Each structure stands twice: as C-alpha cells, then as structure tokens.
Amino acid sequence: MCAAIPVTAAIQVSSLSKRYGTISALDDVDLTVEAGEFFGLLGPNGAGKTTLISIVAGLVRATSGRVAVLGHDVVQDARAARLALGVVPQELAFDPFFTVRETLVFQSGYFGLKDNGAWIDEVLENLGLAGRANTNMRALSGGMKRRVLVAQALVHKPPVIVLDEPTAGVDVELRQTLWSFIRRLNREGHTIVLTTHYLEEAQALCQRIAMLKAGRVVALDSTRALLARVAGLQMTLRARGALPASVIAHRIDERDGAVLLRLSQPTDVAQVLNDCAAAGCVLDDVEVGRADLEDVFLQITSDVASVRHGVAA
Amino acid sequence: MSSGEAGLARVQAEGLPRPVAVIAESSAVVAFRTLLLKEMLRFWKVSFQTIAAPVLTSVLYLLVFGHVLEKHVEALPGVNYTSFLIPGLVMMSVLQNAFANSSSSLIQSKIMGSLIFVLLPPFSHWQLFGAYVLAAVVRGAVVGAGVFLITVWFAPPTFSAPLWSLVFAVLGAALLGSLGLIAGIWADKFDQLAAFQNFIVMPATFLSGVFYSVHGLPPFWQAVSHFNPFFYMIDGFRYGFFAQSDVNPWISLAVVVAAFLATAAAALGLLARGFKLRQ
Numbered sequence: 001m002c003a004a005i006p007v008t009a010a011i012q013v014s015s016l017s018k019r020y021g022t023i024s025a026l027d028d029v030d031l032t033v034e035a036g037e038f039f040g041l042l043g044p045n046g047a048g049k050t051t052l053i054s055i056v057a058g059l060v061r062a063t064s065g066r067v068a069v070l071g072h073d074v075v076q077d078a079r080a081a082r083l084a085l086g087v088v089p090q091e092l093a094f095d096p097f098f099t100v101r102e103t104l105v106f107q108s109g110y111f112g113l114k115d116n117g118a119w120i121d122e123v124l125e126n127l128g129l130a131g132r133a134n135t136n137m138r139a140l141s142g143g144m145k146r147r148v149l150v151a152q153a154l155v156h157k158p159p160v161i162v163l164d165e166p167t168a169g170v171d172v173e174l175r176q177t178l179w180s181f182i183r184r185l186n187r188e189g190h191t192i193v194l195t196t197h198y199l200e201e202a203q204a205l206c207q208r209i210a211m212l213k214a215g216r217v218v219a220l221d222s223t224r225a226l227l228a229r230v231a232g233l234q235m236t237l238r239a240r241g242a243l244p245a246s247v248i249a250h251r252i253d254e255r256d257g258a259v260l261l262r263l264s265q266p267t268d269v270a271q272v273l274n275d276c277a278a279a280g281c282v283l284d285d286v287e288v289g290r291a292d293l294e295d296v297f298l299q300i301t302s303d304v305a306s307v308r309h310g311v312a313a
Numbered sequence: 314m315s316s317g318e319a320g321l322a323r324v325q326a327e328g329l330p331r332p333v334a335v336i337a338e339s340s341a342v343v344a345f346r347t348l349l350l351k352e353m354l355r356f357w358k359v360s361f362q363t364i365a366a367p368v369l370t371s372v373l374y375l376l377v378f379g380h381v382l383e384k385h386v387e388a389l390p391g392v393n394y395t396s397f398l399i400p401g402l403v404m405m406s407v408l409q410n411a412f413a414n415s416s417s418s419l420i421q422s423k424i425m426g427s428l429i430f431v432l433l434p435p436f437s438h439w440q441l442f443g444a445y446v447l448a449a450v451v452r453g454a455v456v457g458a459g460v461f462l463i464t465v466w467f468a469p470p471t472f473s474a475p476l477w478s479l480v481f482a483v484l485g486a487a488l489l490g491s492l493g494l495i496a497g498i499w500a501d502k503f504d505q506l507a508a509f510q511n512f513i514v515m516p517a518t519f520l521s522g523v524f525y526s527v528h529g530l531p532p533f534w535q536a537v538s539h540f541n542p543f544f545y546m547i548d549g550f551r552y553g554f555f556a557q558s559d560v561n562p563w564i565s566l567a568v569v570v571a572a573f574l575a576t577a578a579a580a581l582g583l584l585a586r587g588f589k590l591r592q
C-alpha cells in the first residue's frame with residue numbers, strides 16, 4: 001500500500017484584507033482550499049468573492065495579508081503562482097480580432113506553451129466549441145463566448161482552477177457540458193474553486209463551502225455539515241382564511257402570498273394540515289421539501305447581518 | 314464518492330496533476346513571442362485601417378503641399394521641396410503609427426476587458442514592454458515603408474547615409490511606442506487618449522520640421538524647436554537621405570536616445586507597478 005503524499009494547500013489565504021479608501025472589501029479573511037477539492041465560495045453581491053479571487057489571481061493587490069497558490073506567494077513568487085492557476089473571469093471579455101482557436105493558441109502561448117494543439121482540441125471538443133473553432137469571437141453568442149472564457153482558463157491545464165460565476169446567464173446545455181468536464185478535471189486531481197449564484201449547483205458540486213458576507217467569512221464547512229445546520233422540512237402553504245396560531249408558530253417567511261413554514265419532523269406536516277382544517281382554512285396549494293443550501297445561505301447571511309460593523313456590504 | 318472526494322483521494326495518492334504547463338517547461342521566450350505575434354496580427358487583421366489609411370493620408374499631404382510649395386520653397390540647398398518633404402512624411406507616419414499601435418491596443422483591451430488575458434499569465438514588465446513596443450516599431454516600419462514606396466513615384470529617392478535613417482526610424486518608433494504605452498496605461502477612456510494624441514503628439518509632430526526646415530523659422534521658434542524631441546527624429550532621419558540637416562546628426566542621436574531611455578523607463582515603471590492595470 002502506498003503512503004499518502006503530503007500535498008501543499010491549493011490556495012492558502014492568511015489574514016487577508018483589502019480596503020478601497022474607507023470601504024473594506026475584505027476583512028481579515030483566513031481560508032484554506034485543499035489540493036484536489038471542489039470548493040464553493042458563496043455570498044451575496046458585494047460580499048468580496050470577486051475581490052478575493054482577483055487577489056489570488058494577482059489582478060488586485062491586498063492591503064494586508066498573504067495568499068499562496070500551491071505554496072507560491074502570489075506577490076513574491078507571482079510567476080509560479082500564476083502558472084498554477086486558471087481563472088474564468090466573471091465579466092464577458094473577448095478580443096474581437098481573433099477566432100476561437102487563435103484566442104486559445106495565444107492564451108496557451110502566454111503561459112509559455114507551444115505545441116499545445118492536442119490539449120486545445122480536447123478543450124474545444126469538451127466545451128462544445130469544436131464546430132466554432134474558426135469563427136471570429138465577435139460572431140459568437142454570449143453563451144459561446146462564456147465557453148471560450150472557460151477554455152482560456154483551462155488552456156494551460158492548471159492544477160488550480162477558479163470559476164467566477166461561469167454559468168451566469170448561460171443555457172442548460174452549457175451548464176451540463178461545463179460541469180461534466182469540470183467534474184472530470186476534478187476527478188483527475190485538479191482543484192476547483194467555484195463562485196455561483198446558482199446554489200443548487202454549489203450544493204451538487206462542492207465538497208466544502210465558504211460563505212462570505214461584507215468581506216468576512218461567516219461560514220466554512222463541508223456542504224453536508226452546512227445542510228445539517230438547517231434540519232427538517234420546509235412547507236409552503238397558500239391558504240384562504242386566517243391560519244391558526246399553532247401553524248403561525250412555524251412561520252419563517254412569506255413570499256408572493258404563500259407562507260413558508262419550517263417543520264422539525266415529518267409528523268408535523270399532518271399536524272399542520274389538521275390544524276388548518278380545524279380552523280376552517282381552505283388550502284389552495286401545499287408544497288413540502290427538504291431544506292437546501294439556499295435556506296442555509298439565507299439563514300447564515302441574515303444571522304450575521306448585525307455582527308459586522310465598519311464593513312461595507 | 315463525489316467528484317470532490319475523488320479528486321482529493323487522487324491528489325493524496327498520486328500527488329498533484331501533471332498539467333500540460335509543468336512550471337519548468339513554461340518558456341518566457343515563447344510567451345514573449347506569442348504576445349508580440351498577437352500584437353502584430355492585431356493591426357494586420359485590420360490593415361485597411363491601420364496601414365492603407367495612414368499611407369493615403371501621407372500621399373495626400375505630399376500631393377497638396379508638394380504641388381503648392383514646390384516652386385516656392387527650397388528647404389535645403391540643392392534639394393527640391395517634394396524630395397525634402399518625402400522623408401519628413403515617411404518619418405511622421407512611422408512615429409504616429411507606432412504611437413497609435415501600442416496606445417490603441419492597450420486602451421481597447423482595457424475598455425473591452427480583454428486586458429485580463431494578458432494580466433493573468435506570468436508576464437514580466439520587461440516582456441510586456443518589449444512585445445508592445447516591438448509591435449509598434451513593426452507597424453511604424455510597415456506604414457513608413459508603404460508611404461516611401463508610393464512617394465517614390467513623385468521624386469526619385471536619394472540615400473546618402475541610409476544607416477542613419479534606419480537608426481532614427483527604429484529609435485523614433487520605439488520612443489513613440491513607449492509613449493503610446495504610457496498613454497494607453499494612463500487613459501481610462503478613448504477621449505483621454507485622443508487628447509494625448511491631439512494635444513501632445515500631433516502638435517509636436519507638425520512643429521518638428523516635417524514640412525519645413527527650422528532655419529526658415531524666426532529665431533524664437535527655432536529655439537523652441539530645439540526643445541522638441543520630434544524635431545531631432547525628423548532631422549536625423551532626413552540626414553540619411555540628403556547628408557544635410559539642421560542639427561549635427563550625432564546630437565540628434567544623443568537627444569533621441571536620451572528621450573527613448575526616459576520614456577522607456579517611465580513605461581517600465583508603470584508596468585512594474587501595475588499602475589491602472591492592477592488595483
């Protein structure tokens with residue numbers, strides 16, 4: 001039996017802060033992404049996710065603290081750190097002068113690689129771009145441009161891949177193609193860091209998740225452990241007539257005229273229905289489901305709303 | 314087992330993946346060459362706008378000014394005005410297009426957001442400077458050669474000391490390429506870049522002796538011209554054609570080299586600091 005090989009963390013963030021004048025975008029963030037992990041970085045808009053990724057990528061300079069990629073400091077040892085990293089930026093950017101293949105060949109060359117055609121072909125094939133390889137970037141749809149952004153990040157086959165909202169505004173087909181390819185890379189040992197607003201994607205893909213709010217890490221745990229924080233069931237009721245007090249006691253929210261209840265065990269469902277019937281409530285719609293990452297996200301981000309001070313949202 | 318667990322297990326058992334880009338195999342020369350090639354292809358792909366248009370503009374200058382002033386001006390002894398004008402127009406094209414190449418490439422990629430593709434890879438500031446400036450020199454040379462080839466029809470060329478012309482063309486293009494780099498880094502919008510071009514590069518070019526010899530100017534403006542580095546570039550370039558100049562070519566060379574070194578140092582400093590490139 002082989003002994004396990006000690007592996008440096010894929011990304012090590014230590015006491016990282018970033019201020020823009022009086023605004024604090026990141027405030028003393030500590031975070032470790034292990035090599036080989038599929039890691040989620042979640043948070044509301046303005047939480048500091050993109051700032052954190054930009055510092056890791058060397059696009060933004062930290063006010064204080066340290067970041068290392070596979071043990072290489074992103075400032076002191078920037079060359080090695082950048083070679084180890086592939087980043088899919090959030091903004092849809094492209095160079096209008098070139099075709100898809102030219103764009104990838106150039107990006108590969110920027111990382112010092114020549115004769116990289118076989119891998120470029122594989123990336124094109126796996127992202128459904130093979131048929132558009134010789135199309136000018138200007139002629140591509142938004143979704144296709146997004147695929148090229150992903151391909152550009154993968155073109156030097158980096159051990160650490162950061163995807164900043166890679167599926168924002170793209171169709172189901174790309175999502176499935178992309179996740180299938182990214183999962184394969186992860187199985188082969190590539191570390192994946194994902195930020196997304198599609199929480200079901202994060203729940204399905206990520207092994208561990210960090211939640212950021214107002215520049216601070218407010219939760220960092222395995223996806224399983226985070227889901228366990230919000231135990232029980234969620235019931236949505238659309239009813240005519242006043243709900244009885246026993247049902248109101250379970251209420252957590254109200255959306256579009258429907259009442260959201262959190263129930264601790266399945267037997268509570270029957271109890272709620274019985275109480276509604278006894279109170280003369282007419283139920284137009286009832287939906288029961290397990291709590292998901294969205295519930296965890298909402299709970300955690302709302303719970304910590306008051307604990308931060310002097311930090312910009 | 315989820316993909317994340319499988320990835321972790323694999324890394325723990327076999328170590329990190331062996332990417333195509335094994336760090337030691339990454340070549341700085343390949344990276345530099347690729348950026349240079351991309352910058353040259355960028356202007357070549359729109360050559361109608363970046364080469365043909367400036368050549369046409371220069372030919373129009375030659376037609377209009379040459380025709381109107383041919384019989385009225387003798388800028389240098391024994392040299393007719395059209396012949397005198399050609400080296401000036403060639404050098405003006407070289408300088409303006411070298412500036413346009415590096416500055417427009419940078420501002421365009423900043424505004425389009427595609428600069429990120431150059432900022433993410435491990436380029437040093439020397440590589441960035443070298444690739445952008447060399448591409449600017451190439452575009453300046455291509456446009457300059459185009460202007461020269463067409464103007465040959467208007468006056469047979471004379472090359473009294475061609476090496477001087479070559480040296481001044483390359484140095485001048487490199488200087489303006491560096492200046493374009495500074496302007497492109499500094500400007501956030503196209504109109505800021507246009508201001509740089511219209512209020513600095515254009516006046517300095519037109520007041521450099523492209524269309525006249527500074528000896529024809531009043532003493533005050535002659536003195537002012539000697540503070541304009543563009544004057545030395547044009548004068549030195551023209552010396553290669555006629556072995557005559559307003560200023561000793563060695564003095565011009567010294568001024569142009571000093572101006573290039575100063576501009577290059579400034580551009581390299583901005584790139585190294587990541588001024589307006591990395592927040």
